[in-house]
Amino acid sequence: MTLTVPAFLEARRSIRAFTGASVDTDALDAIVAAACIAPAPHHSRPWRFVTVTTDDGKEALAAGMGARWREDLVGDAVPEARIDELVAASHAKLTGAPAIVLGCLTWDGLDRYPDEMRRRAEWGMALLSLGAAVENLMLAAADAGLASCWVAAPIFCPEAARDALDLPDEWLPHACVLVGHPDPAYVGRVRPPIPLEELRTRR
Ligand SMILES: Cc1cc2nc3c(=O)[nH]c(=O)nc-3n(C[C@H](O)[C@H](O)[C@H](O)COP(=O)(O)O)c2cc1C
Numbered sequence: 001m002t003l004t005v006p007a008f009l010e011a012r013r014s015i016r017a018f019t020g021a022s023v024d025t026d027a028l029d030a031i032v033a034a035a036c037i038a039p040a041p042h043h044s045r046p047w048r049f050v051t052v053t054t055d056d057g058k059e060a061l062a063a064g065m066g067a068r069w070r071e072d073l074v075g076d077a078v079p080e081a082r083i084d085e086l087v088a089a090s091h092a093k094l095t096g097a098p099a100i101v102l103g104c105l106t107w108d109g110l111d112r113y114p115d116e117m118r119r120r121a122e123w124g125m126a127l128l129s130l131g132a133a134v135e136n137l138m139l140a141a142a143d144a145g146l147a148s149c150w151v152a153a154p155i156f157c158p159e160a161a162r163d164a165l166d167l168p169d170e171w172l173p174h175a176c177v178l179v180g181h182p183d184p185a186y187v188g189r190v191r192p193p194i195p196l197e198e199l200r201t202r203r
Pocket of ligand 1: 012013014015149
């Protein structure tokens, strides 16, 4: 039996190359609105979104996260030349995108617990919800003919990303999506077949 995935889900791919065209502010707002109808725990909206389109904003974000990554790589004893290469590539990726949407988590609206186990579970729910919101955002981008690619960086350095953009203390960046118009020359990576028998079991 061949299982089919809905076409609108298949259509979203990570596209890592963009034309030089900027993304319309209304189009960015529309994909953020799509993110904001994601399911969220107990009617909270534990996320905040920052659209970064200015050169200064992209530069600050890339430099702030890059400096933090450099420290981590030095701590890992990665050779200096390799560190320079990695940090420069990340910087170029971020500053080269026409727009960046930064997804932040906040405790606003979440339940507070006295114990660490439940605090972590509550934060975990918020993070799951942010993932759903980011998927909504990328699906809406694909539907609008825009290219997008999720970039992991801020989850490793939320405070550095926050401070780079002078965001409120309680906004902690955890997801970063590059958005632009797709470079027609970009060839997407092959999507491997889905080994359903390994990924799903039945009880
Ligand atoms: C949490 C998360 C972090 C990711 N980080 C990166 C990243 O840092 N750089 C990148 O090029 N792609 C990143 N991706 C994109 C994945 O590589 C991509 O989704 C995966 O290869 C499947 O390809 P597809 O999105 O085209 O279906 C990330 C995806 C997720 C969900």
